Amino acid sequence: MRWIWIDxxxxxxxxxxxxxxxxxxxxxxMVHDHFPxxxxxxxxxxxxxxxxxxxxxxxxxxxxxxxxxxxxxVILAKISRATxxxxxxxxxxxxxxxxxxxxxxxxxxxxxxxxxxxxxxxxQSKLADIELLFSHIDKNMSGLAFPEHNFVFGQQFKDVLxxxxxxxx
Amino acid sequence: xxxxxxDRVIDRDDQHLIAVKCVSxxxxxxxxxxxxxxxxxxxxxxxxxxxxxxxxxxxxxxDDPLVLTDVRNVRYGNMVRPGQCLTxxxxxxxxxxxxxxxxxxxxxxxxxxxxxxxxxxxxxxxxDRTDV
Amino acid sequence: MTVTQEEVFDKVRDVLVDxxxxxxxxxxxxxxxVSDLGAESIDFLxxxxxxxxxxxxxxxxxxxxPDNVLQDxxxxxxxxxTDTGMTELRARLPHADLDEFDASRDVxxxxxxxxxxxxxxxxQSKLGDQ
Numbered sequence: 469m470r471w472i473w474i475d476x477x478x479x480x481x482x483x484x485x486x487x488x489x490x491x492x493x494x495x496x497x498m499v500h501d502h503f504p505x506x507x508x509x510x511x512x513x514x515x516x517x518x519x520x521x522x523x524x525x526x527x528x529x530x531x532x533x534x535x536x537x538x539x540x541x542v543i544l545a546k547i548s549r550a551t552x553x554x555x556x557x558x559x560x561x562x563x564x565x566x567x568x569x570x571x572x573x574x575x576x577x578x579x580x581x582x583x584x585x586x587x588x589x590x591x592q593s594k595l596a597d598i599e600l601l602f603s604h605i606d607k608n609m610s611g612l613a614f615p616e617h618n619f620v621f622g623q624q625f626k627d628v629l630x631x632x633x634x635x636x637x
Numbered sequence: 638x639x640x641x642x643x644d645r646v647i648d649r650d651d652q653h654l655i656a657v658k659c660v661s662x663x664x665x666x667x668x669x670x671x672x673x674x675x676x677x678x679x680x681x682x683x684x685x686x687x688x689x690x691x692x693x694x695x696x697x698x699x700d701d702p703l704v705l706t707d708v709r710n711v712r713y714g715n716m717v718r719p720g721q722c723l724t725x726x727x728x729x730x731x732x733x734x735x736x737x738x739x740x741x742x743x744x745x746x747x748x749x750x751x752x753x754x755x756x757x758x759x760x761x762x763x764x765d766r767t768d769v
Numbered sequence: 770m771t772v773t774q775e776e777v778f779d780k781v782r783d784v785l786v787d788x789x790x791x792x793x794x795x796x797x798x799x800x801x802x803v804s805d806l807g808a809e810s811i812d813f814l815x816x817x818x819x820x821x822x823x824x825x826x827x828x829x830x831x832x833x834x835p836d837n838v839l840q841d842x843x844x845x846x847x848x849x850x851t852d853t854g855m856t857e858l859r860a861r862l863p864h865a866d867l868d869e870f871d872a873s874r875d876v877x878x879x880x881x882x883x884x885x886x887x888x889x890x891x892x893q894s895k896l897g898d899q
Contacts, residue, residue: 469638469640469665469666470665470666470669471666471667471668471669471670471678472669497638497639497640498638498640501639501640501641502640503702503760506700506702507700508700509700509701509702512702512760514704514760516640516684516705517704517705517706518680518681518683518684518687518705519680519684521680521683521708522678522680525679525680543713544679544680544713545712545713545811545814546710546711546712546713546811546812546815547679547683547708547710547711547753548709548710548787548788548815549707549708549709549710549787550707550708551706551707551708552704552705552706552707552763552766553766554763554764554765554766555704555760555763555764569818569822570818570821570822572830573830574814574830575814577815577818577819601811601814601815601818603811603814608810608811608814612715612716614674614716615673615674619671619672619673619674620671622669622671622672623672624669709790710788710789710790712809712811712812713811714809752809753790754790
């Protein structure tokens, strides 16, 4: 299992808004454990909602990092609120939209929504609302040991940005 | 790789459960989070609390699995690294017709790595929460 | 338009309910943000962001809660705030009630200075400045 929970960035407005998508597929390992057949119930593959939160964290994290030219180490510090209205099954697509509410040298707060897209009929429905808080850890976590270089925005994120048609750091 | 975030249940009663998640470099996704500096992703700590909650409620649910529908104020503290074990504690706060509200935390040797509240709902009910 | 004290309290209460996941009933004037409402350090950043948005004010780093006093050896000795430290705190925190803290000056009890009322008074002073 790779740790990348968005497939493509569609829109990136500096310090304001980022939109990304992710396809949910039976080829992904975790849906086979979530949930396997049990008792009278057949296998019910569903994308774990924690990983949908991570998709939003990656979308919003790229937005926050991009706002400071990826100089800051942007770490998810708090899930203020997440509310799910539905679940995502394989064969569907997720669209993440993240907005920066506030940003300063200490970190940023973001809010956003996840939309479920059905490729069979292009129908869209609201899947989740997610509010996150990110910390710029160079400013906030003195005492904890972490590398000096920006380990947060590594090659994987750079590749997603570049492959989506955006400049990467 | 298996999506199992609880390795052992250590103790439990009707309202509480304590479990352990041992973090190992053998977990493939850690190579991406982050290259050269592996740390357990925050959402995986939340998933560990969710799976602990499911284990706590396993005697009370039917065939319908419980899914995470709400998260409130989950805060992250210390980083958790391969070779460390996260002790996960969950407590049932209340239940209603639609689901269960829980409070959870995860710590490594008394240093808190995660704490917060969340709600688990049976899958069928979780699939149509347009009124929420 | 002047904002009344009650309106400030109501908005501060809403901010703390959102930021701390607390129940409305728990947000009383003398509730301590850390000991009573369970605030962690990341929550203070969240509270500052939400206050800025709710009241249309700008809060500089360390303005509501001075973040460097406890690290300065001028101000702290053997786990207690020195006279110089107390003078600095009184200058930096006109919105806080420091008399009770002055009795012990124990660094471990520093966070108890910050109550709901401290936040309300801080916001009022910021609104008064505008």
